[in-house]
Amino acid sequence: QVQLVESGGGLVQAGGSLRLSCAASGRTFSSSPMGWFRQAPGKERDFVGFISWRAVRTYYADSVKGRFTISRDNAKNTVYLQMNSLRPEDTAVYYCAAAKPYYSATAYARDYSYWGQGTQVTVSS
Numbered sequence: 001q002v003q004l005v006e007s008g009g010g011l012v013q014a015g016g017s018l019r020l021s022c023a024a025s026g027r028t029f030s031s032s033p034m035g036w037f038r039q040a041p042g043k044e045r046d047f048v049g050f051i052s053w054r055a056v057r058t059y060y061a062d063s064v065k066g067r068f069t070i071s072r073d074n075a076k077n078t079v080y081l082q083m084n085s086l087r088p089e090d091t092a093v094y095y096c097a098a099a100k101p102y103y104s105a106t107a108y109a110r111d112y113s114y115w116g117q118g119t120q121v122t123v124s125s
Contacts, residue, residue, distance in 0.1 A: 001026055001114075002024055002025065002026040002028060002029060002032065002098045002113075002114040003024065003025040003026065003114070004022055004023070004024050004096050004097070004098060004114055004115065004116035004117075005022070005023045005024075005116055005117070006020060006021065006022050006094065006095065006096050006116040006117065006118060006119040007020070007021050007022075007023070007119060008020040008021050008119060009094060009119030009120045009121045010120075010121070010122070011122045011123075011124065012086055012121075012122070012123055012124070013123070013124050014086060014087055014088055014123055014124065014125050015085060015086065016086050016123070017082070017083060017084045017085075017086065018083045018086065018121060019080055019081070019082050019083070020036075020080065020081040020083070020094055020096075020119060020121070021078055021079075021080055022034070022036075022078065022079045022080070022081075022096030022116055023076075023077060023078050024077045024078065024079070024098065025077070026077075028100075028101045029074065029077045029098070030053065030074040030077075031053050031101040031102055032053055032098045032099055032100065032101050032103075033050060033051065033052050033053050033098070033099040033103055033104065033105030033106075034050065034051050034053075034070070034072060034079040034096060034097070034098055034099075034105075035047070035048075035049070035050040035051075035096070035097045035098075035099070035105065035106075035107075035109075035112055036048040036049050036050070036070060036079075036081045036094060036095070036096055036097075037094070037095045037096075037097060037109060038090075038092035038093065038094045038095065038121075039092055039093050039095070039118075040091060040092040040093075043092075045095070045109055046061065046063075046092075047061050047107040047108070047109070048060070048061055048064055048068065048081070048094070049061060049064065049068060049070045049081070050070065050105040050106070050107065051070045051071070051072050051079065051105065052104075052105050053101070053102065053105075055071070055072050055074075057105065058070050059105070059107065061107070063089075064083075064090075067083065067084050067085045067086075068081060068082065068083050068084070069081075069082040069084075070082075079096060081094065081096075083121070086121075086123045087123060088123050088124065088125045089123075090121060090123050091121060091122050091123050092120075092121060093118040093119065093120050093121075094118060094119055094120075094121050095115055095116055095117075095118045096115075096116045097109070097112035097113075097114060097115045097116070098112060098113065098114040098115075099111055099112050099113060100113050
């Protein structure tokens with residue numbers, strides 16, 4: 001079992017930055033691919049990006065490419081989402097998710113087994 005807790009959300013002006021953290025409990029974090037997703041009001045949950053369990057591969061949705069960066073610190077059981085040049089359309093609840101150990105990271109929510117409770121990010125114009 002993996003438990004995930006996101007933090008770092010808040011209100012920021014357009015053009016600003018935030019860094020989200022996702023702290024994981026459980027012994028399998030270091031071997032689990034991690035993903036970030038977001039859900040805006042009235043919309044479906046969308047893929048933001050993922051990082052492989054060895055952190056050798058990252059992949060991002062086109063909408064955030066070049067602005068967002070995912071990293072992980074396996075010694076701290078934490079994955080991060082650095083968000084720069086934020087836009088009002090980035091406003092959403094952001095979720096981190098963990099896939100099963102040694103699985104390939106994907107952009108599909110169905111491939112992730114564990115989810116955090118989400119953290120709100122609001123970008124004002």
